[in-house]
Amino acid sequence: MGRYKRVTSHDVAREAGVSITTVSFVLNNVESGKISEDTKRRVLDAVRKLNYVPDFFAKGLKTGRSNTLGIIVPSITNPFFASIVQGAGDSARQEGYNLIVTSTYRERLTEAACVDFLLERQVDAILVPATMNPSLIEKLKKVETGIVVYNGELDQLDVSCVTTDNFRGGWLVSKHLIELGHHQIAFLSPPLSNPVRESRFAGFQRGLLDGGFRLSPDYVMISDFEGELPDVNYDYSTGYNLASDLFKRTSGKYPIAIFAFNDMLALGVIRAAADAGLRIPEDISLVGYDDIFVAALVHPGLTTIHQPKYHLGASAARLAIEHLDEEHRDRSGQRVVFQPQLRVRNSTARVDCG
Amino acid sequence: MGRYKRVTSHDVAREAGVSITTVSFVLNNVESGKISEDTKRRVLDAVRKLNYVPDFFAKGLKTGRSNTLGIIVPSITNPFFASIVQGAGDSARQEGYNLIVTSTYRERLTEAACVDFLLERQVDAILVPATMNPSLIEKLKKVETGIVVYNGELDQLDVSCVTTDNFRGGWLVSKHLIELGHHQIAFLSPPLSNPVRESRFAGFQRGLLDGGFRLSPDYVMISDFEGELPDVNYDYSTGYNLASDLFKRTSGKYPIAIFAFNDMLALGVIRAAADAGLRIPEDISLVGYDDIFVAALVHPGLTTIHQPKYHLGASAARLAIEHLDEEHRDRSGQRVVFQPQLRVRNSTARVDCG
């Protein structure tokens, strides 16, 4: 019972010379028309004087609501998700909600733990990445907790999503690469175990097809390694490893173009290229995805697909809260789709041939 | 009363054929010796069968504890803090605690809001950055909530801190720069409004003095602008602005060395140098601080002071939890001090002269 002496609504009531009911009413703006201005003021004064803060637990116990949103991110260490979290947090706060952040490290196990944690806290809604284990999303749909999927669309599941158009994003990449005259094109990616990744890949392939090319299976490098926590970042290491493997396989045949599934991966590729003595963009044209702030700062500047990260997060939070308020909360799949944009920097170059 | 039908300890009790006290006892391992193995098993089975999760609010209301740590970071968008958060989260989880992250954007106002938010949730302890407004730390010390300061020591305040030795870090920078033969040395920093920053600066000055140099006031550039949220990051913009100003002032007189208070700032400097047509390290030797993962990836590789970010966060969390458990919780100032390390990369070069 480590509880220290709290100021309770009771104290406020006594101080203001009213009942605790009245205190509750003025604090929650309930029956507000029926409470005299004078009473209201007295209560508010008492609140201020005593420095009263309603007990979160008691309120939650009674109402079953926490006025809190939860968000699950694969890795807070990836600036992409950090921006999303920032957007979600701002937006939530504006609506009078708060945000609890949980970070899984791409481990299935911890994803489940995150969900349980958030559920336990009775957050009113949870923002989950589209890459999350679908069975967990199913689980979430069974409980009375709001859910919004961000960073990808989940067609089959009937949930609201906010995303950029991944198909189009992938398509933009191949279009760019083809315009540059590339023939040998590789795709480096984490496992295509979910719809988001599939659709980005599909868009990419489609663009290739549109340009009359077909992706060689040899050049599709999917990481199968869902291993331990690496130093810098999971994706970074993956990019490094995948690219190193690729370089062994392609020795001599340059230039080659690489589409890395996201920027962190691409950064790993840059490092691998340096270690292998390969030049970007002379030997290798590299395209990333996300446009994290680092992309503009590395050398060479990383050509990538821009996503409105902050707005992704902000919209997700807003959407979640909307669903909560609407009494006819049909959680049915609304979608907010942003358009991805190609940002050309210095990691891609025209292949010069006759 | 949006609460959906919960499974309560009552349900479990009925299912297991025991009283709710027994349920509570086995779940909390209380009086465990006195409960028969058989009863225990029956309760646990019932828990599993009914999918029972204790109500967080009720438990908190009763015990006054949330088994949760809060952490306040200036900006989750800065990889330095992202790493700290990751460390703190891992460490907390290991001890059976959870972590709530709140991010202020270097705005005094939101700092107070973060504190209030965390206090409202009755987190058991709060990890605060040493750069936070001291009056808020004072406020925190008045309540029964644990507090650990990270990323800096606060001597006058009687709280536990985990940090790297900022004085020494600053000192390492000037030593390096002097060894390289630099004469013109500039210092770019956010306001030196708190002890951490002061001590890093003091170490830096001391190193200069040790080398027989004195910092010209003209080259001490302190940002006075605590303005609105910039695109990338607050520090990044600050670095850019400060450096741009500096370059106007130093035109022609190169090489010059710059110590940027942290890596994000340094990244802004790199960009400003590029825009001003200045070369690093030929015209400008640049040193950052923190060694965020980006430092190794930018061009040129950023020479910087390495801090064990992950461990900073992890230790802070562990320390906070220790304080909680010790019944003789003398919150008196323990300190954990890590040693900073110089990481030389390519942004610093020897000045070549006769």
Next chain:
DNA sequence: ATGAAAGCGCTAACAC
């Protein structure tokens, strides 16, 4: 327009 009182689900004396 305001107050009394019944719980929300849990823990921990205290009784048996």
Next chain:
DNA sequence: GTGTTAGCGCTTTCAT
């Protein structure tokens, strides 16, 4: 060993 019970601080129905 296990059960009974009194609240924790709040919201909200029902009286007044």
